Amino acid sequence: MNNELWKKIDNHIIETFSTTNKQFKKELISSIAINIINANQIIKIVGKKKWLTIIFELFYEIKKIMSYYDLDFISTHNNIIYGIFRTPTKERIQEIFECAVNLNTFKEHFNKRIQDSIIEKKLNIDFGIGLAFSEENYLINSNSKNNNNFFKSKSIDLSIYLSEIANPEENDVILLNDLIFANFTSKYKKENKSVLDFTTYKIENDTFYGCSLINIDYSEWVKKIK
Secondary structure: OOHHHHHHHHHHHHHHHOOOOEEEEEOOEEEEEEEEOOHHHHHHHHOHHHHHHHHHHHHHHHHHHHHHOOOOEEEEEOOEEEEEEEOOOHHHHHHHHHHHHHHHHHHHHHHHHHHHHHOOOOOOOOEEEEEEEEOOEEEEEEOOOOOOOEEEEHHHHHHHHHHHHOOOOOOOOEEEEHHHHHOOOHHHHHHOOOOOOOEEEEEOOEEEEEEOOOOHHHHHHHHHOO
């Protein structure tokens, strides 16, 4: 390390915490979080090296699916992966819900491949999916070209919380907050009334909705691949 690097670090710290050099922009965003429920058990079975191959590939494919729905940002922490989407309209919120359904179906796809091709022992990656929409999200814009924007987001926090309590043993594998549910249009509900079946949950005085929906076409395709 040298003097120039120290100066860059110092300037970045000053820039980050400057109250006069930032603009807080409110954003309508939705967040999908995925919590890998049984990661510790799988690490015990396959070892850390093989687990890293599994988790890197899982992250890569989840990012690819989310990107199809105009992903703005994706991150991972421990056993949680979350993606952020700008959702200024009801139609966009419906699209992101469909992204969550496809991610739930992707679980079948991924498990088929790791069971058939990669791992000797029969494994089953399981994850819960949390989906949340909120108006309380803030994009922090800095004047510095080298300072990345970042979110302070209720959507992210809530989606991560929901992903952590979404599991097939206690709740549905997809949990969404009431604002996602409230933004389904009458037309969308009518067109999908045969599959939109939700369980209502009351958790700490808040209402959430759960389902275990999959994309039938995707699921049938997975069954046919060799």
